[in-house]
Amino acid sequence: MKHKIFSASIVFGIILFGDLFANESAQESSKKQSISLKTRDEIDVGLQNYWYKYAEEVDGAFFMSNTGYKYGLSATGIKTIGDEYYMSADARYATGDVKYKSASGTGNVADKMYEIRVLAGKEAIIENYLLSSYIGVGYRRLDNDLRDLGSGGYRRTSQYLYIPIGVTHRFALDDISRISSSIEYDYFAWGEQKSYLSDISAAYAAVYGDPINKQKHGYGARINTAYEQENWSIGLFFNYWKIGDSQINYYVVFPTVYSAMEPKNETKEVGVQIKYRF
Secondary structure (H helix, E strand, C coil): CHHHHHHHHHHHHHHHHHHHHHHHHHHHHHHCCCCCCCCCCEEEEEEEEEEEEEEEEECCEEEEEEEEEEEEEEEEEEEEECCCEEEEEEEEEEEEEEEEEECCEEEEEEEEEEEEEEEEEEEEEECCEEEEEEEEEEEEEEEEEHHHHCCCCCEEEEEEEEEEEEEEEEEECCCCCEEEEEEEEEEEEEEEEEECHHHCCHHHHHHHCCCEEEECCEEEEEEEEEEECCCEEEEEEEEEEEECCCCCEEEEECCEEEEECCCEEEEEEEEEEEEEEC
């Protein structure tokens, strides 16, 4: 319930914040030049609120999930190179309690996400809109703490390295505003899941240690759109990940052989973001 109240307050704040800037921009529009479609040197800071779901399955059947609302911060720096090229770097952090669900029970667990990306792009104005393509490298880390569930819980750390490849489309609505939308494919280059089974007991630590399962198969996708004015923007985003079964680790406690694998999983993020541009 508190997450819903927080989400509603964030959305209300975003709308109010947007109205204030819209009124200010309208009053000063006669003093400003028309908003440009071109990328410029800038620094953006943003607030995010989004619904999140992470789910695993084994042999096509549900295994576990984490679901809830997260709130976070983002920052982006852009440097143009000539008239057509640009470089950008962005970082994102989000946190929130999510509801863990599996055959063994349910409960709330702490969840944190960190992400860093560096991109290079080329853009061109075609008739009355701008089209930009970009490519780069991204790193994503997710930490959650199943110890919040009580006895038997342990920490988990997931890390992805990926290559984002995307296209941005931008067009003017009027003299002071524009719409900017992007669609992106994320090539999954490398991943690993570390499970701190030593948190459970010394017996688990003796057999498994803190296993790391390598992940080699998967992909991601992103779609976002935003209403933008000279110094602020508000928009919606959807982020998606689908990762295949990890490699299997084997552990021998003579005469028994144990195995451990990170199941295939899917992540969805749907949210709203507001940014201020310097």
